[in-house]
Amino acid sequence: MSDWHDVATLDDLWEGDVAEVAVGPDTILLAHLPGRQVRAYQGICPHSEYSLAGGDLDGDVLTCTGHLWEFDLRTGEGVNPSNCRLYEYPVRLSGEQIAVSVPTDGRPHYNRCRG
Amino acid sequence: MPKLSRSDWYDLARDMNWTFGYVNEADVFPEELSGTGRVPPEAWLAWDEPYKISYREYVHNQVTKDTTTYSLKNAVGRSKLFDQLDPGWKSVVVAHYGAIAMPEYLASFGEARMGRFGRAAAWRNTATFGTLDEVRHGQIQTFFPYGLLGKEPRGDWALKAFHTNNWITLAVRHLFDDMFVANDALSVAIQLTFTLETGFTNLQFLGMAADAIDVGDLEFGSLISSIQTDEARHAQQGEPTIKVLIDNGHKEYGQFLVDHMFWRAWRAFALLTGLSMDYYTPLDSRKMSFKEFIQDWVVKQFADQFRDYGLDFPWYWDEFINELDWYHHAIHTVVWNYRPSVWWNSDAGVSPKERQWLEEKYPGWNRAFGKHWDVLTENVRTGNLAETFPETLPVACNLCQLPIVRAAGVLAGAHTDPAPLRHVHNGRVYQFCSEPCRWIFTRRPERFAGHKSITDRLWTGDINPPNIGGVLAYMGLSEAEHGVDADNYAWANGKH
Amino acid sequence: MALLPLSGTFLGDVTTVGVVVDDEDTAEAVGQKIAHHAVGRRVAARTAPIRVRLGGRVLDPDEIIGRTGVSPYDHVEVFFDE
Numbered sequence: 304m305s306d307w308h309d310v311a312t313l314d315d316l317w318e319g320d321v322a323e324v325a326v327g328p329d330t331i332l333l334a335h336l337p338g339r340q341v342r343a344y345q346g347i348c349p350h351s352e353y354s355l356a357g358g359d360l361d362g363d364v365l366t367c368t369g370h371l372w373e374f375d376l377r378t379g380e381g382v383n384p385s386n387c388r389l390y391e392y393p394v395r396l397s398g399e400q401i402a403v404s405v406p407t408d409g410r411p412h413y414n415r416c417r418g
Numbered sequence: 419m420p421k422l423s424r425s426d427w428y429d430l431a432r433d434m435n436w437t438f439g440y441v442n443e444a445d446v447f448p449e450e451l452s453g454t455g456r457v458p459p460e461a462w463l464a465w466d467e468p469y470k471i472s473y474r475e476y477v478h479n480q481v482t483k484d485t486t487t488y489s490l491k492n493a494v495g496r497s498k499l500f501d502q503l504d505p506g507w508k509s510v511v512v513a514h515y516g517a518i519a520m521p522e523y524l525a526s527f528g529e530a531r532m533g534r535f536g537r538a539a540a541w542r543n544t545a546t547f548g549t550l551d552e553v554r555h556g557q558i559q560t561f562f563p564y565g566l567l568g569k570e571p572r573g574d575w576a577l578k579a580f581h582t583n584n585w586i587t588l589a590v591r592h593l594f595d596d597m598f599v600a601n602d603a604l605s606v607a608i609q610l611t612f613t614l615e616t617g618f619t620n621l622q623f624l625g626m627a628a629d630a631i632d633v634g635d636l637e638f639g640s641l642i643s644s645i646q647t648d649e650a651r652h653a654q655q656g657e658p659t660i661k662v663l664i665d666n667g668h669k670e671y672g673q674f675l676v677d678h679m680f681w682r683a684w685r686a687f688a689l690l691t692g693l694s695m696d697y698y699t700p701l702d703s704r705k706m707s708f709k710e711f712i713q714d715w716v717v718k719q720f721a722d723q724f725r726d727y728g729l730d731f732p733w734y735w736d737e738f739i740n741e742l743d744w745y746h747h748a749i750h751t752v753v754w755n756y757r758p759s760v761w762w763n764s765d766a767g768v769s770p771k772e773r774q775w776l777e778e779k780y781p782g783w784n785r786a787f788g789k790h791w792d793v794l795t796e797n798v799r800t801g802n803l804a805e806t807f808p809e810t811l812p813v814a815c816n817l818c819q820l821p822i823v824r825a826a827g828v829l830a831g832a833h834t835d836p837a838p839l840r841h842v843h844n845g846r847v848y849q850f851c852s853e854p855c856r857w858i859f860t861r862r863p864e865r866f867a868g869h870k871s872i873t874d875r876l877w878t879g880d881i882n883p884p885n886i887g888g889v890l891a892y893m894g895l896s897e898a899e900h901g902v903d904a905d906n907y908a909w910a911n912g913k914h
Numbered sequence: 915m916a917l918l919p920l921s922g923t924f925l926g927d928v929t930t931v932g933v934v935v936d937d938e939d940t941a942e943a944v945g946q947k948i949a950h951h952a953v954g955r956r957v958a959a960r961t962a963p964i965r966v967r968l969g970g971r972v973l974d975p976d977e978i979i980g981r982t983g984v985s986p987y988d989h990v991e992v993f994f995d996e
């Protein structure tokens with residue numbers, strides 16, 4: 304089971320921007336990639352829990368400020384290191400409205416990777 | 419010319435391997451230095467570090483970090499920030515510099531040994547960056563306290579401590595000689611990077627940086643987080659190494675190295691971090707107790723690591739968990755009692771409010787430890803300060819070199835007998851604080867047998883005169899350097 | 915007369931201390947020498963007599979420590995007898 308939540312509009316999140324939103328206990332990273340593509344991932348870095356929204360987005364690749372880990376926000380896959388992917392939430396765009404689906408399973412929605 | 423992306427050239431440039439034609443494998447990778455001989459050379463090709471970096475990127479990142487950290491230091495150095503810090507926190511910082519700056523530099527030897535004798539090119543490459551990291555950490559952590567000299571002359575213990583026979587130095591030096599100065603490349607990877615760095619210090623540095631910012635010590639906070647970013651990268655040498663070892667059927671040996679060093683790391687942590695978190699850090703800035711920190715971070719992290727690599731919890735795990743309740747409290751009481759013998763000002767940290775916090779976090783603290791502090795408090799209040807200082811040495815463990823506090827274990831219900839554990843090797847009696855310390859010693863006695871604890875040195879006449887004055891002089895402390903109570907005994911009068 | 919290094923723990927204290935006694939000392943004197951480093955310092959003083967236990971046996975106060983079978987670096991436990 305999961306619920307859809309309106310979290311932002313495209314007015315808040317321009318192309319090339321990332322933002323952090325909270326839904327209940329979940330901290331979520333929103334990213335607006337080139338070509339009207341919006342993605343939602345775990346907002347806390349899987350490495351050492353820095354906020355990913357503080358990172359630098361270059362094209363599709365986000366670099367975390369903590370230890371410069373890189374993630375491809377098109378897919379959520381780790382670029383460097385490549386063995387660490389971000390937890391992804393489904394996103395729905397209706398007009399300007401961005402909605403994110405958050406599972407209601409009471410479990411934490413993030414991956415953790417050591418390094 | 420098109421710019422290749424890192425992944426296009428990285429493996430090729432990194433994996434500089436060739437087959438030896440003119441020399442033997444054993445001459446290039448002597449087992450004493452490499453330690454990798456259990457696993458055949460080809461199998462080491464599987465070694466792969468998860469996070470990749472090129473030399474160019476490395477230099478770029480390091481310059482950025484240094485510029486940020488040094489400019490913050492310059493700005494803070496002109497301010498009154500340090501003077502305004504809590505005295506207990508200043509002790510955390512001064513203790514840290516003396517105990518850690520030189521070991522960081524010495525760690526560059528261990529990294530360099532991996533950089534030369536690691537059996538995989540990828541490993542040697544990562545270790546080369548690690549070597550540069552540790553040189554940087556040694557330098558930055560002697561330069562920052564150098565800047566404090568006008569305010570805290572014992573900042574020079576960052577450099578001095580390791581050139582003395584101070585008892586804390588004996589303990590820390592014994593540990594780090596074992597862990598990386600006199601250790602082979604394989605064991606350095608497993609004991610320094612896998613066990614200590616991934617398991618303990620990486621997490622601790624994150625917490626410490628946050629605490630520093632919380633108490634207003636921006637300089638130390640930025641220093642520590644800048645170091646942590648390097649450590650997070652070079653610590654990743656541990657996991658590929660243990661993976662190769664286990665995949666090639668040598669789990670038992672890997673487990674032995676982990677068990678050996680986990681216990682030693684725990685002992686050092688109890689001393690340095692235990693006292694900092696539960697006694698020196700001002701009450702308002704304590705986010706969690708030392709026990710909670712170890713449980714929530716270290717234990718959890720190790721549980722994941724052990725699971726991922728099919729390792730078992732060390733055989734003494736229950737004893738370790740049990741010690742979280744009492745061991746560092748006993749060490750704290752001893753360190754405070756011996757405060758002239760350390761280069762920082764011990765913060766008793768037992769004002770009425772702090773005692774309440776301790777009892778909350780460690781139910782039974784008052785019954786086991788409060789009683790000693792009642793006597794100490796009474797002596798302070800009645801002006802009987804002489805009785806709050808020691809006249810002899812505690813008996814130090816012949817492995818961890820810390821005071822044997824099994825007596826406190828009896829009070830905490832963990833032990834029934836306060837007597838030190840013993841082992842006789844070549845006719846000499848060795849005494850230990852715990853079964854794991856004795857086990858580490860007896861598994862490889864030739865590695866440790868020649869060393870004398872501080873108490874041995876007193877007993878065998880190395881310390882002259884054999885009294886507390888002689889002890890303090892032997893430890894390299896001039897009178898001006900003796901630690902004093904950090905709060906000038908305000909805690910004993912019910913104030914803080 | 916010879917120096918005898920011992921480790922000693924006063925029950926109720928946090929740590930074990932190193933002392934050097936004389937092998938002609940009585941158990942009473944050895945007990946006092948170890949108590950000196952603990953009682954009134956970290957262990958509250960009491961009026962009870964102080965006893966010494968060596969290898970599980972409580973020594974007679976007048977016993978000469980050097981004739982108890984003790985060896986250098988042995989451990990003694992010291993406690994209030996009450």
Ligand code: FES
Nearest residue numbers: 348351367369370
């Ligand atoms: S916390 Fe994001 S890279 Fe380390």
Ligand SMILES: [Fe+2]
Nearest residue numbers: 815818851855
């Ligand atoms: Fe020990």
